[in-house]
Amino acid sequence: MEVVKGEVVSFQHVDKVYHSGTVALSQFDLSIADGEFISFLGPSGCGKSTALRMVAGLGEATNGRVKVFNQSPKDVIKHSNDIAYVFQEANLLPWRTVLDNVLLPLEIRGINKEKRKECAVEVLEMVGLKDYLHAYPRQLSGGMKMRVSIARALAAKPKLLLMDEPFAALDEMTRQTLQMDLLQIW
Known part of the structure; x- marks a missing residue:
């Protein structure tokens, strides 16, 4: 399979077999272009999370190749904040406020204090939580906690955002609201 211009993710004949013998993916091929919004649908255990984890560099294929920005996912993670x-x-x-939870990845990356706070406040406003900067996770609803998690991911300004069923544990109304909010942010 040749690289397509603007290709962000590619799976080329990917197999993933766990040590238990469970086959999660078999001859999986997929190409995702820049700007696409892709959803994996299927029953529990069909390999959706496995595929996402491979793209994020949190798991490796048994056979085949996974590329992100035409590199191995681990190389992308090692050299950039693109995922x-x-x-x-x-x-x-739980011991960090909403703001401090969003600041964490920026602190780890060594971004200066003023810039990281500005960025964190901006993404918290984007997800509708500007009024909760100093709240602790125990003071938030499930939907608000997921918004903080999404804000934390967005704070790094990644080129690729991977989401593994982030709304699955939420009630239907909250799930629909967050899905619409995410589309507006995108």
Whole structure:
């Protein structure tokens, strides 16, 4: 398979077999171009999370190749902030405020204090949480926690945002609201 201009992600004949013998992916081929918004649909256990984890560099193919920006995912992660991942659960640090949770990846990257706060406040406003900067995760609803998680991912200004069923544990109304909000942010 040749590289397509503007290709962001490619799976080329990817197999993933876990040590237990479970086949998660078999001869999986996919090309995702710049600007596309892709959703993986399928039953539990069909390989959706496995594919996302491979793109994020959190797992490797048994056979075949996964490329992100025409590099291995691990090389992309090692040399840039171009990939952000939102997990199924918010995974917020309970001892840090909303603002401090969003600041964390920016702190780790060594961005200066003033710039990282400006960026964090901007993305928290984008997800509708500007009034909750000093709240702690225990003070937030499930939907608000996911918004913080999304803001944390967006703060790094990634070129590729991966989301692994971030709204699955939410009620239907909250899920629909967050899905519409995400489309507006995109």
